[in-house]
Amino acid sequence: MINPLAAKFFGAAHEALIGQKWFYFLHERYREQYEYLFINWKKTPDLALNHGPKEVLLNRADSTWMEADLSVSCLPTSLTGTSPLFVGVLHNLTKHKTEYSELRRLASTDHLTGLANRHNLEKTLEKSWLECLNSDQAISLILIDVDYFKLFNDQFGHVNGDKCLQKIAKTIEHCLPANDSLAARYGGEEFAVILPRLHAVSAEIVAKDIQQQINTLTFSDLGLPADFRVSVSQGIATEFGGQFRTSEALICAADTALYRAKSDGRNRISIGH
Numbered sequence: 001m002i003n004p005l006a007a008k009f010f011g012a013a014h015e016a017l018i019g020q021k022w023f024y025f026l027h028e029r030y031r032e033q034y035e036y037l038f039i040n041w042k043k044t045p046d047l048a049l050n051h052g053p054k055e056v057l058l059n060r061a062d063s064t065w066m067e068a069d070l071s072v073s074c075l076p077t078s079l080t081g082t083s084p085l086f087v088g089v090l091h092n093l094t095k096h097k098t099e100y101s102e103l104r105r106l107a108s109t110d111h112l113t114g115l116a117n118r119h120n121l122e123k124t125l126e127k128s129w130l131e132c133l134n135s136d137q138a139i140s141l142i143l144i145d146v147d148y149f150k151l152f153n154d155q156f157g158h159v160n161g162d163k164c165l166q167k168i169a170k171t172i173e174h175c176l177p178a179n180d181s182l183a184a185r186y187g188g189e190e191f192a193v194i195l196p197r198l199h200a201v202s203a204e205i206v207a208k209d210i211q212q213q214i215n216t217l218t219f220s221d222l223g224l225p226a227d228f229r230v231s232v233s234q235g236i237a238t239e240f241g242g243q244f245r246t247s248e249a250l251i252c253a254a255d256t257a258l259y260r261a262k263s264d265g266r267n268r269i270s271i272g273h
């Protein structure tokens with residue numbers, strides 16, 4: 001038996017489903033598990049079968065997939081007599097999954113720039129840190145701070161300031177050298193770039209590219225003078241061979257280097273040791 005709503009889940013007419021084995025509509029990743037569930041139950045039919053709810057993927061008749069929660073249980077023999085009857089309950093998870101992944105995206109993204117937020121940065125750095133250390137590879141971190149940004153806000157307003165940060169964020173993102181590099185907004189007008197597998201020399205090349213791209217950004221689209229330019233100061237720190245004990249220590253070293261780049265005159269790159 002199948003009710004009309006469940007038939008809709010399978011994407012087929014009620015009549016077309018009667019007589020078919022329901023678990024053939026499961027993604028192969030789950031199918032065996034349910035076949036075994038019944039094989040095992042047949043060996044010990046006196047034990048009540050109560051399974052789930054568990055997440056499954058339904059292969060619908062129109063070849064689309066549906067994510068669902070599935071519970072399977074055996075009706076009491078007092079109701080069914082000698083021929084066993086099972087009830088499978090499906091709960092469509094599509095909407096929840098979409099909302100959940102959107103919430104996950106929002107929780108890890110900086111709203112203004114679309115880059116990773118600080119929480120995401122710290123989580124990713126910890127993961128990349130462990131991966132690089134375990135495979136005897138270097139890992140570099142660049143901290144980037146916009147120069148004289150208070151002045152920018154004072155001169156051109158906070159709204160333009162926001163748009164400037166968006167432009168800078170996009171520029172930094174374009175300079176990322178690999179898929180596992182990450183650009184993040186570290187704080188107000190401060191950004192960070194994680195560069196797994198990169199030594200200081202390569203990280204400096206990335207930083208120089210960022211510097212050059214930002215130095216050539218124009219802001220006439222925001223109504224600012226055609227020759228107006230911005231710059232950033234950058235601090236680089238690299239872990240290779242046990243120099244730093246933790247990823248926090250790497251951040252501190254990049255921050256110290258950034259501070260030096262600022263005090264040396266700004267629009268500079270400084271490498272921490």
Ligand SMILES: Nc1nc2c(ncn2[C@@H]2O[C@H](COP(=O)(O)OP(=O)(O)OP(=O)(O)O)[C@@H](O)[C@H]2O)c(=O)[nH]1
Binds near residue numbers: 165
């Ligand atoms: N528009 C805008 N401004 C921000 C945002 N976050 C931080 N700021 C501004 O960034 C400015 C940072 O100023 P400071 O820390 O004094 O640094 P600075 O003026 O850039 O000077 P240096 O870093 O020393 O070159 C402050 O005016 C903050 O208000 C933001 O999201 N939007």
